[in-house]
Amino acid sequence: MDSKSNLKNFIAYLPRNIFSGFVVSLIALPLGLGLAIASGAPPMAGIISAIVGGSVVALLGGSNLTITGPGNGLVIVVLSAILTLGEGDNYQGYLFTLAAIIISGLILVLFGVFRLGSLSEFFPSSALQGMLAAIGIGILATQVHVMFGFASEKGSALEQISTIPKTILYLFENPTIKTLLGATIGCISLLFMFFYSKIRIPFFHLIPAPMWVVIGSIGVVYYYGAILNSPVPISEDLMIRLPENFLGEFPAPNFTKVLNIDFIGFTLSITLVAFLESLLSIKAVDKLDPKKRRSNINKDLRALGLATIASGFLGGLNVVTVIARSSVNVNNGGTNRSANFFHALFMLLFILLFVSQIQKIPLPALAAILVYTGYKLAAPENFIRIYKIGKEQAFIFLITLFGTLVTDLITGIASGVLCTFIVHLFLNKSFVLFSRNWLKPSVLMFLEEESGNYYVSVKNFCSFLNFYKLKKKLDEIPETEHAIVDFSLCDFVDHTVMEGLNNYRRVFASKGGLLETIGLDIRSAETTHPFAVRKSLPQSNFLNFKSSLTKRQVSLQKLSTILDWEYLAQPVSDSGDLEKFLFFKTKLINYQYNSLKSKNNITSFFDLSYSEGAFIAKENLEATFLKIKSPKKLPVFVLDKENLMSIFYSFSRSKDINFKQHPVFSNRFFLYGDDRKAIRSLFSKDLIYFFENQPTYHVESNGKSVLIKGGDRLASIEEIKKMLSFAEGLGVVLSKKED
């Protein structure tokens, strides 16, 4: 019975997953080619990795919405593996590296079998951020040259950075069409990547930015070929070359260097990065899942390992879970692992059908995509965010960053871990606290039999060294319950733990439960080491807004006195029941600010910062929202302007509800919701008349409250006034309704 309805569901959602898989493949194709080329491997290696990864992990994996394929993190490690192991012969190096990839896949399978997924908890979060930033700088440093039209620039990341001015200077000294065209394509592509999220045309966003870049640059090449009938003035080594018969011959991995010390080092580095990148991505995607499912990390690791082995034997790169592509999947309505499978299938189709077009992609365009990726990893915002949490965190971040750049990845992350530990020792001025209590089961969890709450008490200290113990207990609590984490017996709590707990808090909130932390304020008041980390719980704001108000804020304040409402300019991260609205199902709410609330608590409006997607597919948005408590129970519905997007949505998501007797309303609005009957009875004549005669807003109900949103930007004072009168009118119409 259950499996029957599962199958039915699966088939019902199939169109959505095919659609989502298609959109993902549009971004995966350029990324796959680019990452492989940047890694020093043949372009096909990235495509193979995505095809094998997508199909194997879709069949055997333990997560739901993740997309798998070649990962950003591995670019630098694989590149140096190929260069070092090849000793001048890059193709030989590639064959050696394939062997390392296969072995790393094997290690990942073992990790999964022995349930070592929790090992990732032992990396302090600031050190991890530092490592990611170093990887980002590495990608950026190598790809900037390609973006400017120079195919081969060798050396370490630091050397590459130092030669960037020389590269740019060369362009100005030799301004021929041949050098300039490549650089222009690269630079325009990069600018496009940066400004893509600023272009707010929904239809345009159906195709991901990297695909636009590819289409645009192919267009330029065709322009020269078909219209000017002249050869493209881009040098041969700046074009993609695919083998003639790529399905027939696969490279043979070379295992002869297995005992070589360099080989072992690279294998470990590749494994470590693949492991960390996958786990970080899986966790991040779980947070985006509208259904808030929990991924089986160890099962996923096994699948990723197997996929990596298969990919390695076919000549592909590591298969890791990738965050940007996964978030695109979530945003386009993917619901299960079949989306990953379809992404792989479309990749296969592309490579079979468009071989010649793909060979027209100029490398500077792909490099621009990667430069953007590298920039996102190493963006100064990341550092500033960490600096605001605490100076010591910034120190750890920098140590790891430079450690990784100057030496290698393993040494870098090891120095970050060590540095974190030393910082902790320094902060506590006690080695004993750690040495004596490390191995103790310092976490107690029990179900309070009187209240039915879960109570978790942490003793001694809680840091990255033993966070896994706390996590294990927290994982055993269903997220729909009320949990209390008590630190009053704990002398020290570090940043990794605070950040981790904040993630748990979010998951609990989104699933209808509650996770509270107590005992931290008391503790820091009576002991001498108040750890800055405590401030990183976003309840207290670390964003440090300036005390002086902007012009808009002053007018808002005036408005609040006229209305006799409460006004709060400071950002608050507690979003209340906002996450229960369909609109926020696949979005992350950062914080709300400039909130105005009526005294009777019925109406409130606020500016909200939220984001869609993740990593390079991330878009940060700000808009003004108005929320009213409904006078009576409503069905869950969404009412929006009907446009091209809604046609797409009605194909991939839900059907528009139309009313025969109200053609104007039906044409203007896109209305949907699960309980169609209840919605139809709610939208009676007077309500439809009301909506027809008002400006169009995005209106949706979560059953108890109604959310009203204007445009995709902050509203002006006049617009706010209009929204208020709209809300007032809506409230009147709704309260007139009979039950």
Add this chain to the structure above:
Amino acid sequence: MNFQPFKKILIGFAFSPNLKANIYESLRISSALNAEIIFFHVGEKTSEKASTIENIIKSCPQKNKNFSICWKSGKPVPILIKACYDLKIDLLLIGALKRENVLKFYLGSIARKITRNVSCSVLLLINPSLENRLLEHVVVNALDSPKTKETIKIAFYISRAFLSSKLTLVEEISRSKVDVQVDDDVTLKRAMLKKERLAKEEKNRVEDIIKNLPKEIKGEVNWKTQSIFGKRGYSIGHYAKVVRADLLIMNSEEKYSFINRLFPKDLEHILAEIPTDVLILKNRKNG
């Protein structure tokens, strides 16, 4: 009342700043338990010392006529252990040292050594006070062991003697018994069901024991059960601390072997990190 597990109580005292509090505490305990109290000092008897201790006993508002003072010199630990044996002591009181630094852990407070080797039950007092304290909340370890029935009986007896307002019987369930790894939503559900079942079984077991206790021991004690999952011995100490219990009652273990000391078990955890006053019951035939 026929049931009287502690007829003879011994307290070893030293001339420390805690002396007065220790004496007061022991007088209160012995009179609440209606027992004979022996003040035992390891060291030379001098008239000065004798008068100090007598003055303290006299000054205490809580009187117990049934007391005596013993003096003996030698090595403290073996002498105390021998005295307990020779004098047929039922309960030994020790003012333990709360852990403060690593030094004390390695020197091993005398209390730890004595607890390991003494033949009678031991009550460790971590913060004796001059003022009359109430024993509000008693926590007792009700793990599945043949000794537990007796332990629960004594816990009820003590709760009544000290008029405690609450007695919690804690069933520690070893994590390995759950035997379900939580990976995703499905396994979480499975683990939850298994835990619920185990907790219910344990609860039934403890409730059965209590049902069979004679009425005059049970009295009107307000008791409840609580099951916790975690490392045996360690988690109950943690629990006692969390609920701010005033007394924790534990079974003693069978025999301390060399292995036990290398790999601390139930009691060792408690002794290493004494959460509150602890009563360790040794199964010695009464009389």
